[in-house]
Amino acid sequence: MSATLRILKAGPGASVQDIGRHGFLHFGVTPAGPMDAGAFLAATLAAGDAKGAGVEASLGGLELAAEGGEIGLAIAGGGFDVRLDARALPPACVMKLVPGGRLSVRAAAAGAWVYLAPFGRFDLPLILGSYATHARSGLGGLEGRMLRAGDALEIVDPRPAPVEPMEILAPWLGAHRAKLRVMLGPQQDYFSPETIATLLSARWRLSERSDRMAYRLEGPNLQHLSGHDIVSDGAAFGAIQIPGDGAPLVLMADRQPTGGYPKIATVIGADLGALAQARPGDFVEFEAVSWEQAVTARRARALSIEAGVTLEPVLRTEFSAEFLLGRNLVGGVVDGRET
Amino acid sequence: MAPSRLRAAGMSAPRYLDAGEAALSVEFGDSVDPQINARVLALDAALREAKLAGIEELVPTYRALMIHYEPLTILRDELVKALESLVLQGASAFAPKARWHVPCCYDPALAEDIVEAARVLGLTPERLAALHASGSYRAYMYGFAPGWCYLGGLPPSLASPRRASPRGPTPPGAVLIGGGLSLIAANPMPTGWYVIGRTPERLFALEREPALLIEPGDAVRFEPIDAATFFALEARGGIIAKREVLAKREVLA
Numbered sequence: 001m002s003a004t005l006r007i008l009k010a011g012p013g014a015s016v017q018d019i020g021r022h023g024f025l026h027f028g029v030t031p032a033g034p035m036d037a038g039a040f041l042a043a044t045l046a047a048g049d050a051k052g053a054g055v056e057a058s059l060g061g062l063e064l065a066a067e068g069g070e071i072g073l074a075i076a077g078g079g080f081d082v083r084l085d086a087r088a089l090p091p092a093c094v095m096k097l098v099p100g101g102r103l104s105v106r107a108a109a110a111g112a113w114v115y116l117a118p119f120g121r122f123d124l125p126l127i128l129g130s131y132a133t134h135a136r137s138g139l140g141g142l143e144g145r146m147l148r149a150g151d152a153l154e155i156v157d158p159r160p161a162p163v164e165p166m167e168i169l170a171p172w173l174g175a176h177r178a179k180l181r182v183m184l185g186p187q188q189d190y191f192s193p194e195t196i197a198t199l200l201s202a203r204w205r206l207s208e209r210s211d212r213m214a215y216r217l218e219g220p221n222l223q224h225l226s227g228h229d230i231v232s233d234g235a236a237f238g239a240i241q242i243p244g245d246g247a248p249l250v251l252m253a254d255r256q257p258t259g260g261y262p263k264i265a266t267v268i269g270a271d272l273g274a275l276a277q278a279r280p281g282d283f284v285e286f287e288a289v290s291w292e293q294a295v296t297a298r299r300a301r302a303l304s305i306e307a308g309v310t311l312e313p314v315l316r317t318e319f320s321a322e323f324l325l326g327r328n329l330v331g332g333v334v335d336g337r338e339t
Numbered sequence: 340m341a342p343s344r345l346r347a348a349g350m351s352a353p354r355y356l357d358a359g360e361a362a363l364s365v366e367f368g369d370s371v372d373p374q375i376n377a378r379v380l381a382l383d384a385a386l387r388e389a390k391l392a393g394i395e396e397l398v399p400t401y402r403a404l405m406i407h408y409e410p411l412t413i414l415r416d417e418l419v420k421a422l423e424s425l426v427l428q429g430a431s432a433f434a435p436k437a438r439w440h441v442p443c444c445y446d447p448a449l450a451e452d453i454v455e456a457a458r459v460l461g462l463t464p465e466r467l468a469a470l471h472a473s474g475s476y477r478a479y480m481y482g483f484a485p486g487w488c489y490l491g492g493l494p495p496s497l498a499s500p501r502r503a504s505p506r507g508p509t510p511p512g513a514v515l516i517g518g519g520l521s522l523i524a525a526n527p528m529p530t531g532w533y534v535i536g537r538t539p540e541r542l543f544a545l546e547r548e549p550a551l552l553i554e555p556g557d558a559v560r561f562e563p564i565d566a567a568t569f570f571a572l573e574a575r576g577g578i579i580a581k582r583e584v585l586a587k588r589e590v591l592a
Contacts, residue, residue, distance in 0.1 A: 024551070027486065028485045128550060137484055138526075187356070230369070232400055233364055236361070238359055258400050266362070269360060
């Protein structure tokens with residue numbers, strides 16, 4: 001019998017995602033996919049399938065149980081509080097959930113999205129080649145909708161997971177930047193130099209009215225030179241769109257493929273994860289970079305991801321002296337985080 | 340140089356606008372115009388044909404082609420260089436591959452807003468239906484939601500202002516007018532346009548292969564059907580044979 005991942009509790013914003021539904025953008029089909037693709041990849045790489053699916057959860061958190069068998073899970077995201085029964089685990093870790101056990105993932109000091117990738121595959125249908133949920137159009141994931149308490153995700157083709165919890169080390173995880181880098185455009189000529197200067201000098205507060213579709217920014221009003229309606233054109237992940245009310249909207253994973261407002265700038269790929277992990281109430285700032293600088297950052301991140309994740313044993317207070325001794329003998333550096 | 344060759348051919352050079360480091364918008368104009376859209380669609384077709392490594396998605400819109408690409412595979416300059424030779428062929432290179440004959444019922448019982456739209460336009464509902472069915476359309480682009488296909492070619496007398504406030508979710512297969520365009524809306528969504536017809540065809544049906552029918556650039560005509568035919572076709576397309584395509588696809592040379 002295969003094991004089933006049971007959702008015991010789910011806050012709003014939990015869904016099944018994979019790297020996204022690509023190849024249908026010209027038919028109006030949004031790719032969806034993870035809000036923080038880097039954190040998602042840390043989880044799926046650790047779970048042994050970079051192309052696999054996982055559960056994305058948000059500030060509302062998630063509680064899970066395994067039924068009918070044990071389930072290996074890799075967890076990574078913003079700095080969430082991860083507990084296996086009473087035991088605190090690192091925010092990025094792999095662990096095994098056994099029947100009778102309970103895993104809880106809750107928002108902690110920072111971060112807005114967390115990913116749980118199974119050592120195995122969800123027994124869900126591929127929709128246009130993808131498991132990604134786009135709830136607005138009812139596509140993908142579990143019945144095209146967000147996850148809720150009581151849902152069951154059957155795991156097939158299980159892969160072996162480490163017996164003891166391990167910490168995931170992924171150098172690109174949680175890379176914080178004081179300022180998010182943007183490239184101006186595609187429609188910066190709809191704005192005066194002063195307005196662009198305001199975009200780049202203001203502290204922007206992330207609004208509570210932010211979701212997978214767009215992050216709304218609160219701050220100074222950004223006025224268009226003339227008119228806010230443009231003939232719709234393509235819209236990229238990270239595009240900063242300025243609607244008629246002058247309050248910037250950054251288009252995120254669930255954006256529409258096209259948009260009808262001028263896009264003053266676009267957050268570069270390397271910084272989309274950091275933006276996604278900002279929470280309502282957090283402040284973000286922007287700095288403009290060139291295409292070359294953006295690509296240099298993209299290359300550095302790609303090389304880092306190519307090197308993959310490493311797993312380290314989790315040091316815990318109840319470890320035996322023998323274990324600690326053995327660990328030092330093999331030359332590992334003892335991580336004091338969990339002591 | 341490519342720009343001078345474009346000028347010699349009577350065409351303006353497109354603008355290459357970065358949308359971040361991994362997307363480039365090739366903008367041919369700033370209005371909804373069949374000639375501008377033909378250049379967009381010609382480049383879309385040429386680029387799909389060219390199969391350049393690093394091109395991930397192409398999204399044609401009314402007046403621009405959005406190219407999502409991987410800059411670690413193809414540099415922006417290499418991409419623009421390839422585009423500069425492809426745009427030389429201009430709008431005349433655009434030719435629709437197919438013409439779809441889409442059944443459409445204009446009966447007010449199904450076409451929820453046709454009476455209201457006719458009043459706004461100063462026409463009778465029958466005249467509005469006849470004019471709409473006489474149009475020769477082109478799929479300009481998809482946008483807004485999966486299978487929402489925006490059509491150019493609406494007879495000018497049917498150009499309408501947007502509704503003052505959006506109407507509720509469209510029925511499945513809604514045929515709408517708004518501004519100077521028509522639209523076939525696969526999935527129910529609220530809209531500021533008028534529902535002036537309904538097709539039993541499903542532009543987006545996951546259980547069917549292909550799931551999506553009309554390609555951007557395809558020609559579209561509407562074939563009026565009465566309500567009884569609508570329900571009969573809907574039963575065939577929706578329940579009895581889910582994989583059946585109701586609209587006729589005429590291959591164009």
